[in-house]
Amino acid sequence: MDISAKHQDMTTVLTNVIVxxxxxxxxxxxxxxxxxxxxxxxxxxxxxxxxxxxxGKYSDTVIVPTQLKIxxxxxxxxxxxxxxxxDCSKLRELSAKIIKQLDKTLNIKNVSIEPLGLKCGxxxxxxxxxxxxxxxxxxxYDYDKYKTKKNQQQIKKVRIVLEDxxxxxxxxxxxxxxxxLCSAMDFTKDLINEPAQNATPEAIAQIAKNxxxxxxxxxxxxxxxxxAQMNFNAFLAVxxxxxxxxxxxxxxxxxxxxxxxxxxLIGKGITFDSGGLDIxxxxxxxxxxxxxxxxxxxxxxxxxxAALKPDIEVHALSALCENMPSGKSYxxxxxxxxxxxxxxxxxxxxxxxxxxxxxxxxYADELNxxxxxxxxxxxxxxxxxxxxxxxxxxxxxxxxxxxxxxIGKKSGENLWELPIFDDxxxxxxxxxxxMRNTGSRYAGASxxxxxxxxxxxxxxxxxxxxxxTAFIDKPYKELNKGATxxxxxxxxxxxxxx
Ligand code: BES
Ligand code: MN
Ligand code: ZN
Numbered sequence: 001m002d003i004s005a006k007h008q009d010m011t012t013v014l015t016n017v018i019v020x021x022x023x024x025x026x027x028x029x030x031x032x033x034x035x036x037x038x039x040x041x042x043x044x045x046x047x048x049x050x051x052x053x054x055x056g057k058y059s060d061t062v063i064v065p066t067q068l069k070i071x072x073x074x075x076x077x078x079x080x081x082x083x084x085x086x087d088c089s090k091l092r093e094l095s096a097k098i099i100k101q102l103d104k105t106l107n108i109k110n111v112s113i114e115p116l117g118l119k120c121g122x123x124x125x126x127x128x129x130x131x132x133x134x135x136x137x138x139x140x141y142d143y144d145k146y147k148t149k150k151n152q153q154q155i156k157k158v159r160i161v162l163e164d165x166x167x168x169x170x171x172x173x174x175x176x177x178x179x180x181l182c183s184a185m186d187f188t189k190d191l192i193n194e195p196a197q198n199a200t201p202e203a204i205a206q207i208a209k210n211x212x213x214x215x216x217x218x219x220x221x222x223x224x225x226x227x228a229q230m231n232f233n234a235f236l237a238v239x240x241x242x243x244x245x246x247x248x249x250x251x252x253x254x255x256x257x258x259x260x261x262x263x264x265l266i267g268k269g270i271t272f273d274s275g276g277l278d279i280x281x282x283x284x285x286x287x288x289x290x291x292x293x294x295x296x297x298x299x300x301x302x303x304x305x306a307a308l309k310p311d312i313e314v315h316a317l318s319a320l321c322e323n324m325p326s327g328k329s330y331x332x333x334x335x336x337x338x339x340x341x342x343x344x345x346x347x348x349x350x351x352x353x354x355x356x357x358x359x360x361x362x363y364a365d366e367l368n369x370x371x372x373x374x375x376x377x378x379x380x381x382x383x384x385x386x387x388x389x390x391x392x393x394x395x396x397x398x399x400x401x402x403x404x405x406x407i408g409k410k411s412g413e414n415l416w417e418l419p420i421f422d423d424x425x426x427x428x429x430x431x432x433x434x435m436r437n438t439g440s441r442y443a444g445a446s447x448x449x450x451x452x453x454x455x456x457x458x459x460x461x462x463x464x465x466x467x468x469t470a471f472i473d474k475p476y477k478e479l480n481k482g483a484t485x486x487x488x489x490x491x492x493x494x495x496x497x498x
Contacts, residue, residue, distance in 0.1 A: 001140060001153060003179070005129050005160040005171035010071065011039040013112040013161060017063070017074040017105075019098060020044070021116035022056035024081050032114055032163050040066050040075060048077055057081060058090065059097055063105055072112065076102065086121045088131040089412045089477070095135025096478035103140075103154050111158045115171070125167045126174040129160050133178030134412070134489075138478045141186055143193040180307045181492060185485030187211075188293075188300030192471060192483035196272035196289040201239075201320035204271065204292065205247040208299055208318075215306035218252040230363070232319065234338040234355040237346070239321030241276055241329030246321035248360070252313070253305050259313035261498050262369040265301060265491065266360050267294030268353045268376030269320035276323045276349030277331060284380075290483065291353070293470035294376040295320060300488040301495070310496050315367060319356040323349070335433045339363065340455055343433040351438045353378045354451050361455040371400065371460040374452065375487055376467075381444025382418070383468035389476050390414045391469045391486060394449040395462035404462060404494050411489040412477070415464070424450040 010018065010032050020033050027049055029037060037044040043066060048054045054062055058081025065074050078098055080086050094116065102108050115128045123131070136158060144150045160175065162168055191199060191207065205221045212219035224246055227236055232248065239246035249269075270291035274280060280288070295318035302316040330336070334346045336355065339362040344355065353376050364372050382392040391408070393415045395401050401417055408415040427439030427447050435454065439447035449463050469486040472479065 001136065001155060001158065003133050003136060003158045003160070003175055005162060005168065005175050007162045007165040007168045010036045010112070010114065010161050013071045013159070015072045015110045015112040015159070016108045017076050017102060017111055018072045019076045019078060019111060019113040021078050021080045021114065022054065023083050023086070023117070023120060024056040024058070024079060025083055027056055030119065036071070039071060040068065043075060044077065055079065059094055061098065061101060074105070074108070078116065080117045083120045086117045088123050088127055088410060091116060091121065091123070091128065091131040092135035092412050093477040095132045096139030099136045099155065099158070100139060108154060109156045111155060112161050113158060115160055115162065124170065126170040129171040129174030130178045132160060133175045134182060135478045137178065137182035138185065139480065141189055141480060143190065143482060145190070177308070180304050181489050184300040184304035184492065185488045187303055188296040188485040188488050189483040191296035191299065192290050192293050194289070196322070199271055199289065199292065200244045201247040201269070201271055201322070202245055204269070204295065204320055205249050208249045208251060211299060211303060212251050215303060217302065217306060218254070220250040222248040231339045232359040234336045234344060235319045235321065235359040237330040237334065237336050238323055238352040238355050241326040242322035242324040244271070244322045246319070248319045249317070251299070251302055251316040253302055254313050255309065255311045257311045260311045261371070262313040262367070263495055263498070264315045264317065264364045264367060264369040264372045265298040266357060266364060266372065266374040267296070267298035267316070267318045268292065268357060268374070268378065269295035269318040270353060270356065271320060271322050273323045273350070273352065274325060276352060277325050277329050278348050278350040279325050280350060287471055290471040291377050292320065293466055293483070294318070294374070297375050297466070297485070297487050297491070300485060301491045304488065304492040305495060308492070308496060310498070312495055312498055314495060315369065317360050317364060319360050321356065323352045338455060342435070342454060345430040345433040345436045347436040347438045351448070354448050355437055357452055358455040361452060365457045369458070372456060372458040373462045373464065373491065375464040375491070377470050378465045379445045379448050379467055382465040385418065385445055386416055386468055388468045388472045388474070390416050392416060392418045392445050392465035393462060394418045394420045394446065396420070396453065397460045397462070400460050401462055404490065407494045407497060408490040411493050413486060413490045415490070418446050418449070420446055420449045420453060
C-alpha cells in the first residue's frame with residue numbers, strides 16, 4: 001500500500017473516499033471540513049451530523065455515498081472522542097480501524113484522509129502523519145507465505161491531505177519514518193512466524209548475513225567450534241541435544257560521524273523450545289517456534305537504525321540454537337561453567353534462555369558499550385504477571401528504564417517495570433555450584449532477571465521480557481494476532497532519542 005502526504009485542496013482530490021474526524025466534545029467543522037461540506041452540498045453538517053446524529057464518539061464511523069464524482073464518491077466520518085484524550089496511540093489504533101473498514105467497503109482503491117485531530121490532539125503534524133502511517137501499515141500485515149490463496153488488498157493508495165504547504169515537509173518525515181519502522185516490524189514478524197523447520201540457527205544466520213550485506217553492516221558469525229574456544233559453555237549446553245548446529249551472530253551498525261554512544265542489543269534466539277529433557281506439555285510447545293522473537297526483534301531494530309542513520313553505534317547479538325531432548329541433551333543436575341567463569345547447576349532444562357543470554361552478556365562486556373539491552377521471550381511468569389499486551393522490563397538503572405517505558409508509551413507499546421532485588425539471588429542458591437538456573441515458583445520473571453544480572457558488568461543494563469507480547473492470540477489495538485514485532489518501535493525510537 002502506498003502512503004503519502006501532500007498539500008492539496010480537499011475539494012479537488014478526486015478520490016474514492018474522503019476521511020474526516022469529528023471530536024465528541026465539539027462537533028464544529030474545521031475550515032477544511034467546512035469547505036468539503038460545501039462542495040458536497042451540506043452532506044456532513046446537515047446529512048450526517050444533524051439528520052443522522054453522528055456524535056463523534058471515539059472509533060464510531062459512518063460511510064455514505066456522496067452521489068458525486070468530485071471530489072469523492074464516498075465520505076467517511078470518524079469519531080475522535082474527547083479532545084483531551086486523543087493522542088498518538090488513539091490515532092494509530094483508529095487509523096487501523098478505518099483502513100480495515102474501508103478495505104471491506106465496495107470499490108475503494110484510493111483514500112484521502114485529513115491529519116485527524118491535528119489542531120486539537122496532543123501531537124504535531126510529524127507525529128500525526130507517523131501515527132496514521134504506522135496504524136495503517138501495522139494493521140495490514142498478513143502472514144500468507146504458506147497460503148496457496150493469498151488475500152488481496154483492495155486499497156492501493158492513501159494520501160494524507162494537508163491544508164498548509166508548510167506542513168508538508170514534517171508530514172513526509174512522519175510518513176517516511178513510519179514506513180521504515182513498519183518494514184522493520186514486518187521483517188521481524190515474518191521471521192517469528194516462520195516455522196522452526198525453516199528458521200533454523202543456520203538459516204537465521206544466513207538471513208542476518210544477507211541483511212547486513214543489503215544495509216552495509218558488519219557481520220560476524222561463530223560456529224560451534226569457535227564458540228567452544230570462546231567459552232560459550234552455557235549456550236552450547238542448551239544446543240547440544242539438537243541436530244541443528246548452534247550459531248552466534250554479531251551485527252554492527254557504525255555511523256559515518258563519530259558515535260555519540262555505543263549500544264548493545266541482545267536477542268534470545270531459541271529457534272525451537274521443546275523444554276529439552278524437562279519437556280513441555282504439547283500445548284505449551286505449540287508456539288515455541290517464536291522463542292527466537294528476541295533475535296528477530298534486534299535484527300528488525302538494526303534494520304531500522306541502518307535506514308535512520310543516527311550517530312549511535314549499535315550492535316545486535318544473538319545466540320541461536322534449538323532446545324531439544326535427545327541422547328546428547330544437557331541434563332538436570334549438570335554443572336555448566338559460563339563464559340565468565342561462574343558455575344551453574346542445571347535445575348530445569350526448560351530455563352534455557354537465560355543460559356544462552358548469560359554467555360552473550362559476558363561477550364557484550366568485552367565490547368565496552370554505554371548501554372546493554374537484552375530482549376527475550378524469557379518467562380511464563382511474565383505472562384502471568386502482565387498478560388499479552390504489556391511487556392516486562394527490569395534492570396539496574398532506573399533512569400534508563402523510565403526513559404524506555406516513556407518512549408514505549410509514545411510508540412504505542414506498553415511496558416511495566418518488574419523489580420529485581422539483590423537478595424533474590426538466595427532463590428538461585430545451589431548446593432554444588434555458584435547458582436542454579438531456576439528459583440522457586442514465585443516471582444519467576446524477576447528471578448530470571450536476577451540470574452542474568454550475574455553475567456553483566458554493565459551499569460546500564462535493561463532486560464525486556466516479551467514472552468507475553470511477542471506473539472498474541474487475540475488482536476490488540478492496531479496489532480493483528482500472531483507475531484507482533486513488539487519493541488521494534490520502542491527500541492528504535494529509544495536509540496534515536498539518545
Ligand atoms: N520460552 C520459555 C518462556 C515462554 C513461555 C515464552 C510461554 C513464551 C510463551 C522459557 O524458555 C521457559 O520455558 N521458561 C520457563 C522457566 C521455568 C522452567 C523456570 C517457564 O517460564 O515456565
Ligand atoms: Mn524454555
Ligand atoms: Zn525458551
